[in-house]
Amino acid sequence: MFEHTTKIRVRYGETDQMGYMYYGNYAEFYEVARVEMLRSLGLTYSGMEASGIMMPVLEMKCKYLKPALYDEEITVKVIMDKMPGVKIHFRYELFNEKEELIHIAETLLVFVNMANNRPCLPAPDFLDKLKPFFK
Amino acid sequence: MFEHTTKIRVRYGETDQMGYMYYGNYAEFYEVARVEMLRSLGLTYSGMEASGIMMPVLEMKCKYLKPALYDEEITVKVIMDKMPGVKIHFRYELFNEKEELIHIAETLLVFVNMANNRPCLPAPDFLDKLKPFFK
Amino acid sequence: MFEHTTKIRVRYGETDQMGYMYYGNYAEFYEVARVEMLRSLGLTYSGMEASGIMMPVLEMKCKYLKPALYDEEITVKVIMDKMPGVKIHFRYELFNEKEELIHIAETLLVFVNMANNRPCLPAPDFLDKLKPFFK
Amino acid sequence: MFEHTTKIRVRYGETDQMGYMYYGNYAEFYEVARVEMLRSLGLTYSGMEASGIMMPVLEMKCKYLKPALYDEEITVKVIMDKMPGVKIHFRYELFNEKEELIHIAETLLVFVNMANNRPCLPAPDFLDKLKPFFK
Numbered sequence: 001m002f003e004h005t006t007k008i009r010v011r012y013g014e015t016d017q018m019g020y021m022y023y024g025n026y027a028e029f030y031e032v033a034r035v036e037m038l039r040s041l042g043l044t045y046s047g048m049e050a051s052g053i054m055m056p057v058l059e060m061k062c063k064y065l066k067p068a069l070y071d072e073e074i075t076v077k078v079i080m081d082k083m084p085g086v087k088i089h090f091r092y093e094l095f096n097e098k099e100e101l102i103h104i105a106e107t108l109l110v111f112v113n114m115a116n117n118r119p120c121l122p123a124p125d126f127l128d129k130l131k132p133f134f135k
Numbered sequence: 136m137f138e139h140t141t142k143i144r145v146r147y148g149e150t151d152q153m154g155y156m157y158y159g160n161y162a163e164f165y166e167v168a169r170v171e172m173l174r175s176l177g178l179t180y181s182g183m184e185a186s187g188i189m190m191p192v193l194e195m196k197c198k199y200l201k202p203a204l205y206d207e208e209i210t211v212k213v214i215m216d217k218m219p220g221v222k223i224h225f226r227y228e229l230f231n232e233k234e235e236l237i238h239i240a241e242t243l244l245v246f247v248n249m250a251n252n253r254p255c256l257p258a259p260d261f262l263d264k265l266k267p268f269f270k
Numbered sequence: 271m272f273e274h275t276t277k278i279r280v281r282y283g284e285t286d287q288m289g290y291m292y293y294g295n296y297a298e299f300y301e302v303a304r305v306e307m308l309r310s311l312g313l314t315y316s317g318m319e320a321s322g323i324m325m326p327v328l329e330m331k332c333k334y335l336k337p338a339l340y341d342e343e344i345t346v347k348v349i350m351d352k353m354p355g356v357k358i359h360f361r362y363e364l365f366n367e368k369e370e371l372i373h374i375a376e377t378l379l380v381f382v383n384m385a386n387n388r389p390c391l392p393a394p395d396f397l398d399k400l401k402p403f404f405k
Numbered sequence: 406m407f408e409h410t411t412k413i414r415v416r417y418g419e420t421d422q423m424g425y426m427y428y429g430n431y432a433e434f435y436e437v438a439r440v441e442m443l444r445s446l447g448l449t450y451s452g453m454e455a456s457g458i459m460m461p462v463l464e465m466k467c468k469y470l471k472p473a474l475y476d477e478e479i480t481v482k483v484i485m486d487k488m489p490g491v492k493i494h495f496r497y498e499l500f501n502e503k504e505e506l507i508h509i510a511e512t513l514l515v516f517v518n519m520a521n522n523r524p525c526l527p528a529p530d531f532l533d534k535l536k537p538f539f540k
Contacts, residue, residue: 011436012286012436012440012450013286013294013432017282027162031158035417061197062196064194070287148301151417152417163281166282167281179341293436293461324423331466332465334465337461
């Protein structure tokens with residue numbers, strides 16, 4: 001298992017007139033958390049794209065347990081439960097400043113070779129960096 | 136069963152550098168489609184909020200089958216399979232201009248009395264307008 | 271002078287907790303209005319990009335006179351005061367459902383040849399379609 | 406003069422298919438930078454709203470000098486050139502990771518008493534915290 005935690009503050013533009021973070025904006029929080037998880041391993045998503053591999057999202061699901069409010073610093077925990085293959089699965093747990101669990105989510109992404117637009121395995125160095133966490 | 140169809144064109148600001156509609160922006164398409172479904176019944180979500188009932192989202196799940204591309208007019212079909220109670224469930228099917236199914240989703244929302252922030256039943260006229268479709 | 275009018279409804283996700291359309295979201299309204307103006311001439315921005323010309327924005331300025339509210343259908347008038355050269359200037363006037371002027375804006379864009387990333391003139395057919403309006 | 410600097414990384418969802426940060430997303434960067442400037446003074450915008458004062462934007466203008474690219478950490482410098490009265494003016498300078506100036510902007514905001522929706526002066530403690538910088 002590999003875990004990583006990122007803190008993201010809710011912007012004013014991310015709220016809606018209900019006074020909550022708009023339900024469509026959580027997906028961007030997952031994205032930021034995934035990217036920071038990769039960075040913690042010494043990898044960048046921009047580098048991956050530069051090398052010809054992109055990671056579109058195939059599936060997403062989530063539950064909104066409590067609202068995220070303006071200016072709260074949300075703790076986003078990303079969890080990878082198993083080694084990726086052609087597909088990579090992430091779970092997310094979001095906590096507010098009171099450390100209450102406010103949101104859970106999952107996404108399934110696929111590695112795609114941008115040259116032929118087909119699914120592919122991630123680069124070996126990507127897998128090498130993850131292996132120590134899945135023994 | 137009650138169905139309604141709305142067409143929404145992908146804006147430039149909704150694309151990302153992959154050249155696809157960003158995966159977080161579909162939620163706004165569902166929202167627009169839900170609101171237009173209500174409007175087709177002679178109801179408005181803004182009127183519902185003005186009457187003291189809001190509809191936060193509890194759960195969402197979706198599958199990205201094919202990308203939605205810039206400037207495509209996406210057909211968003213919303214389906215309500217059963218009469219709402221305190222909660223209301225919607226399914227969505229998105230089609231591109233070639234009439235290919237590109238995305239499916241589901242959301243579960245709850246009616247909330249804004250005065251006490253508690254779940255509640257929708258207004259009787261809301262239910263009355265839906266009943267003919269669920270006999 | 272060339273004018274075109276588009277109607278765009280304010281989405282829930284575009285509001286903020288002030289209950290207004292978030293000030294950063296107007297730029298997307300200008301973009302939609304520009305694109306629909308081009309379409310009214312039989313041109314598409316996607317076609318322009320496919321032909322190797324893109325139109326990044328160089329300058330923007332705007333005044334927020336009254337708020338745009340959730341679910342209001344905003345009328346966006348785009349005005350081109352003079353024939354474009356390498357740069358193209360647009361003015362915008364936004365009206366709410368009471369026909370009150372709520373917002374004015376201007377943007378300056380530039381035609382860029384995507385092959386060499388340099389400013390360029392728009393395609394001749396683009397200019398030909400505009401000429402009748404600037405005699 | 407009062408200055409403050411914030412760093413904000415460009416999210417994938419903020420790019421568009423041109424591969425640049427979408428031109429409408431800069432406004433959110435200004436907002437974050439303003440809020441962090443206030444926080445550096447020991448003030449929060451959420452606290453200001455809780456006390457009954459909001460700060461809608463009246464005017465904005467900006468120039469896009471170079472694109473902001475995905476995953477770049479943008480340095481946003483906010484400058485307040487003079488003490489606010491009923492209105493408050495901010496200038497912004499954005500720099501990319503190569504320390505190139507990529508964007509300049511200005512916004513004019515107004516303090517509004519939420520009880521009567523009329524312009525008002527900011528709270529005395531707000532002014533007190535700023536005074537030392539404007540002698």
